[in-house]
Structures are given as C-alpha cells and as structure tokens.
Amino acid sequence: VDTRVSAAPAAAYSELTELDVQHFTTVVGGSNVITDEAALEHYNTDWMRKYRGKSRLALRPGSTTEVSRILAHCNERRLPIVPQGGNTGLVGGSVPVDDEVVLSLGRMNRVLAMDEHAGNLVCEAGCVLETLQEYVWKRGYTMPLDLGAKGSCQIGGNIATNAGGLRFLRYGSLHGSVLGLEVVLADGTVLDNLTALRKDNTGYDLKQLFIGSEGTLGVVTGCAIALPRAPTSVQLAFLGLSSFDAVLACFGAAKRDLGEVLSAVEFLDAESYELVNRHLGGRPPPLAPGSRHYMLLELSGSRAEHDQAKLSGFLEHVMAEGLVADGTIAQDQAQSQGIWRVREGITSALGKEGAVYKYDVSIPLAELYTLCEVMRARLEAHGALVTGFGHLGDGNLHLNIYTPGRFNKDPAVLAAIEPFVYEWIAERRGSISAEHGLGVMKPAFLRMSKSESMIELMRGIKGLLDPKGILNPYKVLPPLSHS
Ligand code: FAD
Ligand code: MLT
Ligand code: ZN
Secondary structure, three states: OOOOOOOOOOOOOOOOOHHHHHHHHHHHOHHHEEOOHHHHHHHHEOOOOOOEOOOOOEEOOOOHHHHHHHHHHHHHHOOOEEEEOOOOOOOOOOOOOOOOEEEEOOOOOOEEEEEOOOOEEEEEOOOEHHHHHHHHHOOOEOOOOOOOOOOOOEHHHHHHHOOOOOOHHHHOOHHHHEEEEEEEOOOOOEEEEOOOOOOOOOOOOOHHHHOOOOOOOOEEEEEEEEOOEOOOEEEEEEEEEOOHHHHHHHHHHHHHHHOOOEEEEEEEEHHHHHHHHHHHOOOOOOOOOOOOEEEEEEEEEOOHHHHHHHHHHHHHHHHHOOOOOEEEEOOOHHHHHHHHHHHHOHHHHHHHHEEEEEEEEEOOHHHOOHHHHHHHHHHHHHOOEEEEEEEHHHOEEEEEEEEEOOOOOOHHHHHHHOOHHHHHHHHOOOEOOOOOOOOOOOHHHHHHOOOHHHHHHHHHHHHHHOOOOOEOOOOOOOOHHHO
16 A cells, blocks of 8 residues: 555645755744754654654754744745654654755744633643642642553644543543634744633634644644543552453543543553563562453542542452452552553554554444454464454553564554554444544545545545645645555
C-alpha cells in the first residue's frame, strides 16, 4: 500500500534554498535555526525509531509572531513544514516523510495565566505535560489528562493528537477540556480563539477542528484548558484475573459499586506483565502467579477513609464471587507508583524485546480481547508474539505484535497483520485509531473507519485552510491515488 499521501492535489513543493535559511535566521535568530546533520537526527527520527525523515532544517520559534512569520514564508514559497511537539507520537506524524522543514515548539513553554476561581490554565503550546501537572497540582488542581509520555509530550502535541490516556474515563476528551486555542494558519494568519469561557455558543466552534488534526490544519501556539480540582484521596488496586470475561464482569461491578469515584480502569495481559518485569526491573506487586489478565482500578475522591472502605469492600466482594483471583491495594505512594510503572512501562519494554507492530484500536468491549486471540493464532507460524493492554474503561485496546530478538521489520509478519486487522475492526464498526491518530501509518486505511463522504469533507476543510498543502503533508488524509 502506498502510504504517501498527497493532501493538496499536485502539490509541487519548492526546494529549500540558502536564502530561505537566511530569512528564517532573521525571524528566530541563528541559534534557533538547526542545519547541522547530527543535530537534525533528533528532529528527523520518531520515538519508536520507526520513521525517519530527511529534513535539512529545523526551526525553534519563541513566539506566536515568529511562528506566523515562518508559516507565511513557507506558504509563499511552497515549503512543506511539520509541526513537532515532544516527538512522542506513535504513528509517525511528528517527523518529516521527506525533507519538510521541522517546526519545533519546545521553546514556547510559558504558562500565561491561571484562574484559580474558575479552574483553568492558559499556556503556550510547547509546555511539557508533566511540568503543567506539577504547576497546577501545587495550586490544588490537576490536568485533565495523563499519559506515559508525560515527561516529554507537550500540551500542543496532546491537543493536535487529541490524546486520550489514563484518565479519559474520568475527565473525558480534550474536545471537552480545551476551552480556547490560539492557532496559526498555513498562510500565517493568527486565529485568536484563546478565551477560557465555559460557555460560548457564538457560531461554529472552530477550535474543535484543530483538536486531533495532527498539525495538518494549523499550528497550535496557545491553549486554555479546564482544570478539575486535584483529588485529595487517590486509591489504587491491582487485580489478577483468570479470563477476559472476568475482566469485563469486574469492570461492570466497578462501574456499579465505585462509579462516582472511579478515575481509571486499565488492563494488561500476562504477556505485557511479564515483558515489563523482564525489561524494566523492579519488583512486581506480589500477585498470584498464573493470572491471565490484570486490571488497575483507581479511585479519586475527597474522603480517603470512605474511598478506602469502598475499595476494600469491593475487592472482598469480587474475590468472594470468584471474579478476581488475587488483588492488592496500594498502601502508599511508592506502591502506587510501582503499580503504575507496570502499566506505563509496557511501551518501553516492548521496544527492548524486538520489532513492534503497534495497533491502537476501539472495539466493542465484548470482543476487545478477541482480537488479540485471533492475531495470536494467525501469527504463531511467523514467530511473532501478541500482547494486549490498554484503556479498558474507554473500550481502547493497544494490540502489539512483536518478534523477540528480531529487531528488523519482517514484511511477512506485516502482510499477515495488514489489512486483516483493519478489516476485522471495520466489520465490528470499531476505530482503526482510538487515540494515537493516523499520522503517516494509517491514512491509507482511513476508509475502514470513515465513509467516502466524510473523507471528502475532510479534504475540503484541508483545502480551505491549507490550499497549498504545506502543513504536515502525507499525513492523515488518504492518498489521492486511492480515491
Ligand atoms: P508529537 O509527537 O511531537 O506530534 C504528534 C502530532 O501532533 C504530529 O502530527 C505533529 O505534527 C502534531 N503537533 C505537535 N505539536 C503541534 C502543535 N503545537 N500544533 C500543531 N500540531 C502539532 N497517546 C495517547 O493518546 N494516550 C496514551 O496513553 C499515550 N501514551 C503514550 C506512552 C508512551 C510511552 C509514548 C511514547 C507515547 C504515548 N502516547 C499516548 C502517544 C503520544 O505521547 C501522544 O500522541 C502525545 O499527545 C503526542 O504529543 P507530542 O508533544 O509528543 O507530539
Ligand atoms: C499507552 O496507553 O500506554 C499508550 O497509548 C502507549 C502505547 O500504546 O504503547
Ligand atoms: Zn494508550
């Protein structure tokens, strides 16, 4: 399948010249113009080291005005450009496909305002998620999202990918939490929608277009985010279960008995659990060996004694019913971090094992794990193993296929996975990308999740906002040759 996408028909891009570089130097200053080959490696390579571009130029603007001037020039000259946040994306969206200019937002990392009455934060797009979390936590609030990449990913990248993560179940999508955005359009126009109002029904809600658009419609330079109050009581349980049916039954019971304080429901299978223990060291929580599946249940509330009693009562109940084989409740911060480390460490552990084929999908819950079993049977002959984990509470499976000890991608393994996996999902009206986006990995398969008329409308929007197709080309939209 040709995964190169032409976003704008017959987009003919210009060659970058020395004059362009000189112009950009006057905009951002020499130290923020990166042309050195070794230094560019970082900007050209994605987190998984799966995608590699050939950019000869990365720019590090320090303000919205600088972003605007850069885009105006790129648009005028037809120079393609890739916005890049923390470069933790998992679908190749953040790195060039060819020799696009890289626009790295990391210098734009200032908090601009926080309203402690209303509970909102206004900041620049390059702020690192964990830094923002620390900032708001000190002031009694929490960010409405959390993910394993929090130490590197940026809020602008989170918005551009509409990242889901570990607390989506509780705080919902960024489509709800983002109150306002400042976006620079392809021609350099600054779209100032940076209000922090809760309610504003004045026509089309334009900011929503940019949330999840993966840098193809505009560059997010600033945002206003609604902040939930920080919970004063957080409880975490780690459960071992013998079947996926038991996992589903336990999830149902948790919603029934703990619903009002539930803040995360995550799961992993035994393969994931063993991978983390093998590669990341540290001692796993003491659980009965032989559990087939594991669950993390987190409660966030305001009365520790009440929540503790609820959680231990729940655990006794599900164990007495035979749903849960073994379980532990974290007694302190260290134990809690140890448990979260198991869940958040799977992605890194997988990368140490061999080549990884990652699929991030939504499927109706009843069949969520069936896909892992189907793929396991299908891939056995190829010496490829299958693991499943993810955001159970959101119906989001991370299906990962890996080849222990073999770090090069194997075309035979890929051919056994695709397009089968996408067809299987489409037959169940699932989504081929639950939270990671399409990037350069999935545009060719977009038709498995979106109708022709929806894709045409998307193309129309792209054409309206970026008629020369300079913004993150080859990403998100399917190749025109497949139309
Ligand atoms: P990048 O990777 O730099 O970019 C991602 C996309 O956004 C690219 O298309 C890029 O062009 C665009 N972009 C970046 N910044 C801007 C901007 N300012 N304006 C316009 N476009 C921009 N994702 C989840 O959803 N849930 C998870 O639980 C999760 N866990 C992860 C755990 C690990 C260990 C890792 C490595 C990744 C994980 N991810 C997860 C994927 C990734 O972290 C998210 O997609 C994240 O939101 C990307 O942010 P970033 O700043 O790194 O963006
Ligand atoms: C996660 O939930 O851990 C992330 O989305 C990362 C991954 O899918 O590997
Ligand atoms: Zn995830």
